[in-house]
Amino acid sequence: MEWRKPSARAELGGRASAQSVRTMKANARTTAGKHSLTVRRVRAADMLHVIALDERVTGLAKPDYWNDMFSRYGDRRPHEGFFLVAEAPEAEGAAPVLGFIVGEVRAWEFGSAPCGWVIALSVEPGARLHGIGQALFDALAAEFKQAGVDRMRTMVARDNRLHLLFFRSEGMMAGPYIELEKELE
C-alpha cells in the first residue's frame, strides 16, 4: 500500500525535533520529511496492524511473538521498555500503523554498562523514504536519553542491507562486541 501524502495543513517540514519526540507521554506529532505523523506508545488496538505489517515485511506471521512483545513492552516497565508506533494522520486513507520500533534499556549483560537496545524496527514498504524510520529512531533515542543512557545498540544480519543502510545513516558504527554463535550437533 502506498502512503498517500497528507494534506497541506500537516506539512511542517524538517527533521523530527528532539523536543517533539521527547514529549511522548501523550501523543507527539512529529514530522517525517515533509509529512506529519504521530509517534506514540503502542496500544492494544494497534497490535493487529503491527502483526500484519511484520507479516507483510518478513513473510512470516508471528502473532504469539508480537503479543508477547506487547505484554512485555506495551504498558509494563514504561521507563525501560519502549514499544512505539508511527501513525498516519487520520482520514488520509493510509495504513493506521506506518511503522513501529521496540527498544529496551539493558544493563550488565556480558559486562555492558546500561545501554538502549533497538530490538525491532519496521516501516510499511509503501511508506518508506519519507523519514518514518528516522522519526521512530529519534523518538526511541529521546526515550533512551530520558531513561539515563547515552548509547544505543542493535544487531543486524550482515545480509540485511535495508536495515544496515538505515542504521548506518543514523550514525551507528560497529560496537565493541562481536556476536558469536554455534550450530548445535
Add this chain to the structure above:
Amino acid sequence: MKLQISSRLAVFAILELSADSDRRVSVADIGEKCGVSSHHLAKVMHVLARAGLVRSVRGAGGGYRFVGNARRTTLLDVIELFETIGANPRQEVGDRTDEGRALRQVLGEIDDIARATLGSITISTMLKLVRRRGDGRRAAESARG
C-alpha cells in the same frame, strides 16, 4: 585492512564532488588535496565516469561533477570498481589441507564483515561522518586555544 591507492583516490574524489553536486571540481584541485599527481587521478576519474558516478564538464571552469545517487551508492560500489573485497577465488598454498580449509573459513569471516561494512555505508552517510570528524577536530582545536 588496506585499500589500493586507486580505491582510496576514488573514494576521496567522490566525497569531494558529492559534498556539493552542483560544484565542478578539477582533477588538479582534487589531486592537490590528496597529494597525488593529476595523471594518476585522471585514470581514476575515467573509471568513475564510465561507472556513471561522475561526469566531466568541458570548457572554461570545467572539471568533474558528481552525478550518482549519494543515498544509494555505497563505499563498496566505489571500491569494487578498482579491486575485489573479500572472497579470494585463487587457490592458495595449503588450501587442500584441513588446516588450509579452517584458515580459509576464518579469513572468510573477516571478508564477510569487510564487505558488509563497506556495503552498508553510503556516500551520504560518509559525508555525515566526514562532517562530524571535522566538527570534532575544530572543537578540539578551539578548546586548545
